[in-house]
Amino acid sequence: MTGLRELLAYSFMVNALVTGSAVAVASAAAGYFMVCRQATFAGHALPNIGFAGAAGAVLLGVEPAYGLFAVTLLSAVGMGLFARDLRERDVTVGVIMTFTLGLGFLFLALYSGYAARVYGILFGSILGISAEAARRSVIAAVASLAVLAFLYRPLLFSTFDPELARARGVPVRTLSVAFLALLGVIVSISVQLMGALLLFTLMVGPAATATRIVKGPVAAIALSAGLGLLYVWAGILVAAMSGTLPVSFCIATLSFLVYLPVRLFLGHPAGGREHRRGGDVQRTNHGATA
């Protein structure tokens, strides 16, 4: 306990915990929709694409978070607008992602003394999160939660049954672009703590676990936010106390260790499956009448 109190005396620890909490709740809520929409790949790709933006910002002497934000938001909107179906998206996004990773590598190679910066952006660090950055991430997290709450009903509808939602006049396409843009915002605030490569752990892990434990979107979102907070706090504290373990490793491992038994013993995802089956039926009917 004294160890904990000593750790909290460091301002970077407080900033890391504040940022981590904000990031955990926002990622978990968005992650629920990401998992249900089968958009895991987008969640993986966005931060990697953003890496080029962060690296470019480093080269230009701007704060990496701004470069990351600009590139992530742009690519999220582009991804939503130009990719017609999921399959096509897989390969195209993969190719773009690889190219932008290469671009980021080029930027950092041009910037001297690059190894440390590469690691900082790719893997994150609890050190050096300023109070200003912590405040920014709390504001962004609250804003994205508000947007998510505002979009909640139509987003849920279009997630589980896009055909029916479209038929009822829900702007499915616009929603999907808005959702990806929201992911972009959350990615930008998470990257300093989690790093571009691993931040999607916080989106997928808690949500994937939660959808297997409880039914119903509200319960699943709440549980996944709780799990996210738990992972982040435990991960940051373990990392800080050990001194050598990277935070992102601790968080990823925790989330995997909780997911694995849940996946093995709790069968299939609660909630999602039934809805999705309904969607399939709807689609077949649609095909038959067309």
Next chain:
Amino acid sequence: MTIQLLRSDVFLNAMASGAIAAVVAPLVGYFLVLRAQAFAAESLLDVCFAGATGGALLGVSPILGMAVFGVGAALGMGGLGERARERSVEIGMVVSFALGLGVLFLGLYAHGSAAHANAGVSVLFGSLLSVQTPEMLRAAGLGAAAIAGLAVLYRPLLFSTVDTEAARARGVPVRLVSVLFLVTVALAAAVGSMAVGVLLAASLLIAPAAAAVRLTRRPGRALALSVGLGLAVAWGGILVSFLWPGRHPPVGFTISALAAVAYFAAAAASRGRYARRGRTVIVGDNAETGQRSHP
């Protein structure tokens, strides 16, 4: 000056190891693209990251570490889920755990030594300019194993890719074929990562094959075209990097940029061609491709 550069051992070595990667990765990549498993490949690459850094920590050759970890993960992934939809979440979980493990290994390995820290960068973004002969031989061996596996699997794999249900009905062990295929993907991922690093290996694994699939629909032709494009991308990338006036851009960047150019050029070319026939599912659901190619 330029001629000397092109006759240097560094250049020739890079071209040779680039060639190994550029033959093996696109061949496997062709099936990855047909089966719409780009994300699975991505995750095996991330597992390779843990393998390479773990290998470095134990003093084992990075490519062997990648192959061991990759094959293990392929078997595990194959054993997990049956349905593709669920799998994307499962793959995501495996990816994040593997990356976390890689970060840990790298953290332990790079602790306190700048040379080791740079070794981490070469795992992530490739080390084509510093591949040693023994490592190249290992890559050739693993690549040969992957190609041999692919040759053995070729017919049942193609059949179960194009029409899963029919293949199952005719007694093709679809599940086993898909697991064994993932093993060859792991080997190819290790070979590709040796050349351009785990983060950029998709530019040899996915992009050339995805471009080829857009240009031709016959398997034999598409395979040959994938390899041709792979070689063009790899060798072209090395040449551009060496011949660039002034400060050389890293080979990883030039190769990934050429790969993106190849893919988008092919996509643009095919859009015109397929537009007349209506939209055909090129990178499609297994069953769907089967239905549409045999109307």
